[in-house]
Amino acid sequence: AQSVAQPEDQVNVAEGNPLTVKCTYSVSGNPYLFWYVQYPNRGLQFLLKYITGDNLVKGSYGFEAEFNKSQTSFHLKKPSALVSDSALYFCAVRDALSNFNKFYFGSGTKLNVKP
């Protein structure tokens, strides 16, 4: 079965410090992995994706994610957090058995960046 786990409900970090939001996955076949961010009362905004190629993927707003096949992880990172990064972050994996690309989402991690 395809699934995604985000082990932390909440991550707290001080502004200017590096941040990591964790995601692990379980898929059949090659994983297509995505990160989305949700600000209050807003939809899901695409941040970045891994399909193939370099394990370090760069995305919007200075975020990056590292694909680690041996650890089945796709952690989201940013070298220096901003207060405006405070939001809910979702990891998602494409269902490799689906011809129509449905996504499975993690439970979300709330990122709090304190000034």
Add this chain to the structure above:
Amino acid sequence: EPEVTQTPSHQVTQMGQEVILRCVPISNHLYFYWYRQILGQKVEFLVSFYNNEISEKSEIFDDQFSVERPDGSNFTLKIRSTKLEDSAMYFCASRVGLAGETQYFGPGTRLLVL
């Protein structure tokens, strides 16, 4: 930059009533989706739609749900007889159609069934 739009942003309805949630996907996209997020829970897949028919649906998507693309731009989700447990945020998404391509999500409709 093109966006997926959804209307209304909020809807309150009585149990047993029909609701229609509307979405305008990005214009050159071919695949359309509905997901829902019950408060405090995961975003869950409901249904995908391609070439004017349902291509895939989850077990949540029972006979009370239907989708339609009535014209070239709108994509609707109808809940025939709402239940309390249908209260959730409903997200529409679309993608161009290439393998691995990103799904772009709308801002959501918050449905409250009383």
